[in-house]
Amino acid sequence: MTPYKVFIVGHEGTTGLRIHERLSDRKDIELLATADEDRKNVEAIKEVAKEADIVFLCLPDVASKEIMAAIGELPCKVIDTSTAFRTADDWAYGFPELGADYKTAIATEKHIANPGCHASGMIACIAPLVKAGLVPTDYPFTITSLTGYSGGGKKMIGQYESEPKDYFLYAPRQYGLSQQHKHLPEVQHVCGLSEAPIFMPIVDDYYSGMEVTVGIHSRLCNKPVSIDTVQQALEDFYKDSTIITVVPFAENSNTGMLNANQLSNTDSMKIYVTGNDERIMVHAIFDNLGKGASGAAVQCMNIALGLPEDTGLALG
Ligand SMILES: NC(=O)C1=CN([C@@H]2O[C@H](COP(=O)(O)OP(=O)(O)OC[C@H]3O[C@@H](n4cnc5c(N)ncnc54)[C@H](OP(=O)(O)O)[C@@H]3O)[C@@H](O)[C@H]2O)C=CC1
Ligand SMILES: CC(=O)N[C@@H](CCC(=O)OP(=O)(O)O)C(=O)O
8 A cells, every 4th residue: 555645844843753753653654854954945845745645734833824825725634733723714623522523624624723732621621511501601711721841842841951940940830821822712712612711821840741620610500510410421422532531430539639741641631520519620631742732633644544543643
């Protein structure tokens, strides 16, 4: 069988490297590249893209937009990992677990926007509950998200791994304080929320892994919901997924700790429901570089090529 031709633009960056790692041993994939000195040359990128079946863009937003302007009309499928196209109507949104319509769009559309890392956790917790009619679309969500420093790409990795290190980098650091985080538009768009959540991202001194926590007051729901109802709705929603699993409540002691790096180096996501019938928490644990970026991008590529979605992924 002729291998599929795949071109990773930005393959020396954090997300690009991880996609490269996941594909380099696959016999069904041939990786294409520009000459090293041409890795930022748009014309050279366009020439390689002409040969490709799939192009991954693993770049800052501005560079993604510039390259899309040059390659958008070519026959190759494009999977963009930046924020640039996630709410664009003519791009598929790369979260196939959201339903058959999402999966079909990923399989058939030419351009696929890979979700943001924090956004993936928020959407995984909220969308099933809104779709089930349990939580209203104007619910006043307050959401925390813990992330390892690789979420900030090469620049932040350099900051955390340089010696001597700034004293403040040893402790968790909250950001997004103005409530304008770049992932909020896609969360609102995909979940159909009329109001943006309060969002509190926190970056800490570990390499990778995320824990996103969504709090729900039962009394503020369409009608009061129990913790069992929330657990069941999430289990039903993700029952066919091999990548996202909902941890049975019995296995989740509700008394211990949740670890944000539990699924580092995997492409899976685990959902936990904790709390009680009055105050319910839904948590998504995954790797910002796995289901939060490169793993999700490869999952989308597999679907676009008609392969089983978890081909070559590390399921934890
Ligand atoms: N890190 C993460 O956890 C996640 C990242 N993302 C998104 O993925 C994209 C890539 O992020 P990440 O890998 O972290 O970023 P990095 O900074 O680690 O890597 C970006 C790479 O793109 C290269 N680059 C920049 N401009 C151009 C250009 N004009 N042409 C070609 N290459 C270029 C950079 O080159 P150079 O090496 O010279 O700087 C760098 O190697 C971003 O949009 C990011 O927001 C999405 C989800 C999670
Ligand atoms: C720790 C850190 O800074 N993380 C980044 C998210 C990385 C990411 O997902 O960026 P994209 O939107 O391009 O996908 C942030 O919160 O802005």
